Amino acid sequence: MAGWAECLAAVEGVPVSGVRVLVGTRKGAFVLTSDGKRDQWAVSQPHFPGWEIYHVKGSPANPDRVWASQSSGWFGQVIQRSDDGGATWAPVGNKFSYDGTPGTHLWYDGTPHPWEFARVWHLEPSRDDPDTVYAGVEDAGLFRSTDGGQQWQELPGLRMHKSGPSWQPGAGGMCLHTIILDPATPGRIYAAISAAGAFRSDDAGETWQPVNHGLHSEGIPDPDAEVGHCVHRIAQHPARPSVLYMQKHWDVMRSDDAGDSWHEISGNLPTDFGFPIDVHAHDPQTIYVVPITSDSHHFVPEGKLRVYRSRTGGDEWEALTNGLPQQNCYVNVLRDAMAVDSLDDCGIYFGTSGGQVYVSADAGDNWTPIVRDLPAVLSVEVQTLS
Amino acid sequence: MIRVVLPAHLRALARVDGEVELQVAGTVTQQSVLDALEASFPMLRGTIRDQDSGRRRAFVRFFACEQDLSHEQPDAPLPEPVATGAEPYLIVGAMAGG
Numbered sequence: 001m002a003g004w005a006e007c008l009a010a011v012e013g014v015p016v017s018g019v020r021v022l023v024g025t026r027k028g029a030f031v032l033t034s035d036g037k038r039d040q041w042a043v044s045q046p047h048f049p050g051w052e053i054y055h056v057k058g059s060p061a062n063p064d065r066v067w068a069s070q071s072s073g074w075f076g077q078v079i080q081r082s083d084d085g086g087a088t089w090a091p092v093g094n095k096f097s098y099d100g101t102p103g104t105h106l107w108y109d110g111t112p113h114p115w116e117f118a119r120v121w122h123l124e125p126s127r128d129d130p131d132t133v134y135a136g137v138e139d140a141g142l143f144r145s146t147d148g149g150q151q152w153q154e155l156p157g158l159r160m161h162k163s164g165p166s167w168q169p170g171a172g173g174m175c176l177h178t179i180i181l182d183p184a185t186p187g188r189i190y191a192a193i194s195a196a197g198a199f200r201s202d203d204a205g206e207t208w209q210p211v212n213h214g215l216h217s218e219g220i221p222d223p224d225a226e227v228g229h230c231v232h233r234i235a236q237h238p239a240r241p242s243v244l245y246m247q248k249h250w251d252v253m254r255s256d257d258a259g260d261s262w263h264e265i266s267g268n269l270p271t272d273f274g275f276p277i278d279v280h281a282h283d284p285q286t287i288y289v290v291p292i293t294s295d296s297h298h299f300v301p302e303g304k305l306r307v308y309r310s311r312t313g314g315d316e317w318e319a320l321t322n323g324l325p326q327q328n329c330y331v332n333v334l335r336d337a338m339a340v341d342s343l344d345d346c347g348i349y350f351g352t353s354g355g356q357v358y359v360s361a362d363a364g365d366n367w368t369p370i371v372r373d374l375p376a377v378l379s380v381e382v383q384t385l386s
Numbered sequence: 387m388i389r390v391v392l393p394a395h396l397r398a399l400a401r402v403d404g405e406v407e408l409q410v411a412g413t414v415t416q417q418s419v420l421d422a423l424e425a426s427f428p429m430l431r432g433t434i435r436d437q438d439s440g441r442r443r444a445f446v447r448f449f450a451c452e453q454d455l456s457h458e459q460p461d462a463p464l465p466e467p468v469a470t471g472a473e474p475y476l477i478v479g480a481m482a483g484g
Contacts, residue, residue: 050394050395051395072433074446075399075433075479076433076443
């Protein structure tokens with residue numbers, strides 16, 4: 001494959017653009033780079049080989065700064081930072097101590113269980129300060145660093161919400177997996193936790209309120225339960241920030257009022273179980289999901305890998321299959337493993353439990369694998385470079 | 387000079403090859419060796435023992451002189467061959483497939 005420099009060897013004087021895809025896997029991180037055509041790719045050697053990389057994400061304020069969550073059942077949590085776009089890395093601070101006495105949440109059997117840090121699931125860099133980054137962790141908590149990752153402080157208002165002692169983990173652990181820093185309303189942050197639900201802060205993370213009205217979850221006796229919903233992923237388009245899209249454990253949902261209420265938009269999907277959901281970069285009404293057979297069969301239905309696209313903000317969905325395997329395929333796509341670029345022809349990316357990373361350079365009409373044989377993919381993010 | 391052998395993943399994280407050599411002042415104990423190791427290689431903090439409690443991580447064990455020292459008191463003196471550098475202090479990760 002061509003190298004990155006070759007990919008960008010455009011005609012002198014012509015502005016170059018391209019993409020950098022950041023892939024976290026069960027056994028390391030990979031950086032995939034291409035020019036704006038997205039048809040030739042340079043694939044890095046594995047970074048942090050052998051470690052679980054739950055998430056890799058670049059700073060919008062400084063695209064050369066990239067963060068990675070590196071963890072291991074043996075050796076715990078490490079946070080890595082790159083200041084050259086993922087070419088070289090250095091470990092930064094990795095001490096995640098809950099504020100005060102952490103107390104308890106509920107365990108799987110309904111008994112109290114101490115809050116214990118396990119790993120960082122998601123890193124969300126600030127939109128305007130390259131030294132500020134948020135971390136969503138298991139057991140659910142929200143941390144922030146304002147010094148380039150050297151020190152981490154919890155924003156304890158979320159964990160200490162009055163409902164906290166009643167939160168319970170999903171099968172994958174009680175993880176805070178979604179962090180959205182609202183681009184329009186200063187101080188507004190959304191967070192989502194499996195299996196507590198969605199929360200919103202309007203004061204920069206000091207205080208939080210559950211925003212789960214309209215969610216209904218099998219197995220919760222109270223149909224109006226404030227918390228306990230297994231939210232898998234929330235997506236937002238920056239041009240229409242009060243509209244939120246959610247892939248719940250079951251059900252695809254939409255809110256038009258910043259999470260105050262939700263309604264179902266699963267429509268004609270073959271199944272409304274799944275993990276990721278994302279929004280087209282230039283059309284806030286165009287959204288993408290990857291339906292998965294069920295919570296007991298964590299693979300795509302009928303052996304066919306299909307992304308579903310709605311151009312109407314939900315309810316009406318079309319299967320996107322061109323270039324994707326349509327027989328004997330039994331992979332899963334995890335919640336952080338889908339991303340979109342912001343080139344004129346919006347690119348869509350996703351990674352699978354089988355180690356494939358697919359790209360569509362035309363908003364989902366046609367797909368091609370960038371790589372086929374990585375370790376199981378945990379996360380995919382993309383940076384649009386110019 | 388104290389010799390320490392790290393598991394492969396921690397050698398990669400610390401960017402060292404082979405054994406690590408440390409100067410340890412005073413009585414050589416597991417705690418003083420780990421303190422010196424983390425002072426020389428700050429990126430190892432939290433990977434061997436919890437940063438708050440100091441407890442050994444569950445899948446990490448400590449060996450030296452053909453003995454399992456994992457459950458010894460952290461401030462107990464290490465065997466003389468470790469203190470003199472004749473034998474290394476081994477930090478071992480649990481074996482596993484996958």
